[in-house]
Amino acid sequence: MPIVSRPSESLPLLLKKTGLWRASHLDCEFNQGTSTGYDTLDQHLPGAGWPTAGITELLFDQAGIGELRLLAPALASLSQQQGRWQLWVSPPHLPYAPALAQAGIDLGAVLIVRPTTVNDSLWVMEQALGSQSCSAVLAWPQNIHDKQIRRLQVASKAGHCLGVLFRHSQTAHQSSPAELRLQLTGQRATPLKERSSIGVQVLKRRGGWSSEPFTLDFHDQLNQITPDFSEMIVRNPPPLEPELAFIEQSRHLFADERQQQ
Amino acid sequence: MNASNNNSTLWLCLHFPHLPLQVFTRGLNPTDAIKPMVILERRRVIALNQAAFDTGIRRNNNMDTAYSISHEVISFDKDNDKELMTLTNLAQWAYQFSPAVTIRAPDVLLIDIGGSLKLFNGLKALMARIECGINDLGYTAISAINATPMAALLSARYNAAPNSDHQVADNTGEVLPSIEMAPVTCLQADQAIINALQQMGIYTLRDLFKLPMSSINRRFGIYFTDYLQRLIGTQPDPQKTIDQVPHFFSDITFMADVTNTNALIFPIKRLLDELNAFLTARQLHINQLSWKLSHRHHPTKYISIYLASPEHNIKALLQLTQLKLEQVKDVQEIDTLSLTVNTFFPADTVSGDLFQSAGYQPSIKGPSKRRQRQASANTLLNLLSTRLGPDACFGLSIADDHRPEKSWLRLKPNQIGDETQYETAENLAIQLAQDNHRPLFLLTPPRALQLINDAPYLNGKLELLQGPERIDFGWWDRPTSGEIITRDYYVAAHTERGALYWVFHYSNHGKWYLHGIFS
Numbered sequence: 001m002p003i004v005s006r007p008s009e010s011l012p013l014l015l016k017k018t019g020l021w022r023a024s025h026l027d028c029e030f031n032q033g034t035s036t037g038y039d040t041l042d043q044h045l046p047g048a049g050w051p052t053a054g055i056t057e058l059l060f061d062q063a064g065i066g067e068l069r070l071l072a073p074a075l076a077s078l079s080q081q082q083g084r085w086q087l088w089v090s091p092p093h094l095p096y097a098p099a100l101a102q103a104g105i106d107l108g109a110v111l112i113v114r115p116t117t118v119n120d121s122l123w124v125m126e127q128a129l130g131s132q133s134c135s136a137v138l139a140w141p142q143n144i145h146d147k148q149i150r151r152l153q154v155a156s157k158a159g160h161c162l163g164v165l166f167r168h169s170q171t172a173h174q175s176s177p178a179e180l181r182l183q184l185t186g187q188r189a190t191p192l193k194e195r196s197s198i199g200v201q202v203l204k205r206r207g208g209w210s211s212e213p214f215t216l217d218f219h220d221q222l223n224q225i226t227p228d229f230s231e232m233i234v235r236n237p238p239p240l241e242p243e244l245a246f247i248e249q250s251r252h253l254f255a256d257e258r259q260q261q
Numbered sequence: 262m263n264a265s266n267n268n269s270t271l272w273l274c275l276h277f278p279h280l281p282l283q284v285f286t287r288g289l290n291p292t293d294a295i296k297p298m299v300i301l302e303r304r305r306v307i308a309l310n311q312a313a314f315d316t317g318i319r320r321n322n323n324m325d326t327a328y329s330i331s332h333e334v335i336s337f338d339k340d341n342d343k344e345l346m347t348l349t350n351l352a353q354w355a356y357q358f359s360p361a362v363t364i365r366a367p368d369v370l371l372i373d374i375g376g377s378l379k380l381f382n383g384l385k386a387l388m389a390r391i392e393c394g395i396n397d398l399g400y401t402a403i404s405a406i407n408a409t410p411m412a413a414l415l416s417a418r419y420n421a422a423p424n425s426d427h428q429v430a431d432n433t434g435e436v437l438p439s440i441e442m443a444p445v446t447c448l449q450a451d452q453a454i455i456n457a458l459q460q461m462g463i464y465t466l467r468d469l470f471k472l473p474m475s476s477i478n479r480r481f482g483i484y485f486t487d488y489l490q491r492l493i494g495t496q497p498d499p500q501k502t503i504d505q506v507p508h509f510f511s512d513i514t515f516m517a518d519v520t521n522t523n524a525l526i527f528p529i530k531r532l533l534d535e536l537n538a539f540l541t542a543r544q545l546h547i548n549q550l551s552w553k554l555s556h557r558h559h560p561t562k563y564i565s566i567y568l569a570s571p572e573h574n575i576k577a578l579l580q581l582t583q584l585k586l587e588q589v590k591d592v593q594e595i596d597t598l599s600l601t602v603n604t605f606f607p608a609d610t611v612s613g614d615l616f617q618s619a620g621y622q623p624s625i626k627g628p629s630k631r632r633q634r635q636a637s638a639n640t641l642l643n644l645l646s647t648r649l650g651p652d653a654c655f656g657l658s659i660a661d662d663h664r665p666e667k668s669w670l671r672l673k674p675n676q677i678g679d680e681t682q683y684e685t686a687e688n689l690a691i692q693l694a695q696d697n698h699r700p701l702f703l704l705t706p707p708r709a710l711q712l713i714n715d716a717p718y719l720n721g722k723l724e725l726l727q728g729p730e731r732i733d734f735g736w737w738d739r740p741t742s743g744e745i746i747t748r749d750y751y752v753a754a755h756t757e758r759g760a761l762y763w764v765f766h767y768s769n770h771g772k773w774y775l776h777g778i779f780s
Contacts, residue, residue: 064760186759
């Protein structure tokens with residue numbers, strides 16, 4: 001008699017083993033991630049957050065759509081929880097310290113490295129990812145092959161380090177061994193909204209298919225539009241009421257006294 | 262140190278009979294060491310290795326004779342300075358065993374090991390350690406132990422004679438090798454005195470000690486009796502011990518010119534081991550070391566290695582040296598390799614993590630956080646700055662200034678994590694960043710923007726969302742011009758792609774600049 005157990009019994013057993021999942025369900029159990037700080041995004045990511053180890057690719061066309069703001073809450077919590085470096089390898093511009101501090105990132109953890117050659121930057125990334133003394137390594141590589149990403153992936157697993165590569169969205173069709181790939185698109189938020197937003201599509205994730213594109217709102221007021229008051233300036237103000245004029249005068253007097261003191 | 266009356270003193274004499282030869286040969290691979298080699302002084306052979314001896318060359322041979330016996334022979338002129346320097350280095354090395362080390366040029370070290378016996382588990386263990394260490398450094402020494410410095414020296418000379426074997430004393434110090442049987446020729450005295458003694462029929466020290474001291478005094482003078490009294494310990498014999506000058510220099514000369522940097526790894530390891538012993542003995546850390554690769558016909562090449570903070574980790578230093586060596590491109594021949602360290606720091610007495618091997622600790626909180634980070638991450642920093650150069654890495658801090666360009670500071674790697682650099686957490690720049698929007702990326706310097714229809718343009722039309730925020734640009738910093746420079750900053754959005762920028766224009770003219778990106 002062939003040994004075939006009934007599917008209804010064996011399936012749950014199999015699913016309990018790690019490494020097996022239903023493609024239709026996003027399994028959030030097997031690896032707890034670092035929360036992104038955005039609930040909408042957390043729901044789409046395995047482990048409900050950025051992978052704690054492994055390479056994450058953020059693909060976008062144009063800088064300024066919020067690719068770094070998306071990462072900032074996680075960087076902030078990592079820098080405060082773990083006494084480890086956050087290495088910025090050849091950022092395209094200067095990371096601005098007051099803004100980083102405002103975002104909650106501990107500046108004592110930030111280390112910026114500017115290698116001059118491509119080989120040097122790959123070497124820096126691999127060393128840093130594998131060193132166990134970094135909690136995150138951010139890099140903006142120009143050209144990077146899947147074999148190189150594979151090496152970085154292995155190093156980052158060994159070093160328990162979040163590795164983030166900012167790449168151009170043209171590379172979306174290339175295969176990549178990265179743990180997680182997100183396609184980011186700029187969103188022109190409606191003028192009525194205060195918060196700025198970004199379009200996200202998960203291209204690759206552990207334990208799930210790629211997602212539909214969705215919109216994510218940042219916790220800021222960058223889209224708040226300063227009303228244009230220039231047309232509301234009153235050209236000839238009417239004379240003040242006598243009582244108000246007295247208050248106005250005495251205010252000047254107090255101001256003078258304070259200055260003399 | 263006057264310790265000759267103290268029963269616990271025990272003097273070790275290390276005699277380096279082959280020093281003139283070994284200052285040249287110690288860096289060699291075993292394959293090179295089998296070539297015949299002689300040391301010449303005034304064109305006469307004064308020292309030779311076994312290979313040279315096997316070819317038939319003897320001491321005192323003329324240089325021409327030596328060359329006619331073997332045309333392969335390699336010769337060096339005796340280098341007294343180098344010998345003294347080597348002996349000084351050896352004394353510094355021996356400092357790890359005892360604080361009382363005396364140099365007696367040209368080839369003897371005297372060490373008071375009486376106080377070190379307990380620490381090193383007895384005399385046998387200590388001697389094994391010293392002899393092993395000297396062998397590792399590439400030297401051979403004849404050792405002898407006795408109760409006074411002069412007696413130890415005499416025993417060493419006596420031991421140097423081929424048919425004697427020195428007794429090892431127990432650490433009670435009772436059974437010391439007797440010097441009574443030693444011949445008078447071993448005495449450190451004028452040749453005339455020794456000749457006179459021998460003519461008197463006195464051949465051994467036992468014969469000499471039978472004579473009354475006063476008559477020896479009358480016959481040979483006060484200096485000789487003083488020497489004898491120091492020899493047997495009836496007179497104190499204070500020794501001038503080496504100064505504790507933290508300076509490290511050591512070098513290795515190669516027999517054949519080295520052209521391949523890989524061949525340098527073995528001698529580099531040897532020099533680093535020496536440095537390791539030096540640092541361990543003194544509880545010192547270093548933050549820089551410099552290698553010198555030189556050749557008699559080529560300009561000298563220096564390789565300096567700087568560490569982020571003082572430490573003592575020979576493995577890491579070896580790794581860093583190898584990294585640096587890989588970068589040295591135009592390697593010519595090298596005939597001497599030397600290592601110099603001049604700056605030392607007292608070792609930090611922070612205890613290491615007992616469970617370091619268990620990997621990183623996910624959450625380190627409290628005041629020790631920065632310190633812990635510093636300790637764990639220095640290795641990475643050292644690695645990066647060695648390969649990429651000291652300027653490639655930097656950290657960030659905040660300056661107390663409202664102007665965007667001046668409100669951040671560039672920190673050197675060794676300043677990162679230094680608490681004093683982060684004192685101004687409640688400062689103006691942070692306040693401003695809280696009340697106003699500041700971009701995560703700043704362009705240095707600001708980039709001029711195109712204008713289309715008097716509106717700023719950057720790969721598309723920009724729409725001004727917020728602003729203006731007026732920032733005064735410091736008339737106080739340029740008092741002469743008197744010009745008032747103020748900028749009006751706006752948050753601008755790319756109308757199609759939604760990217761957000763930080764742009765400004767000067768209040769007195771209409772040019773627009775891009776200063777930051779809300780990445």
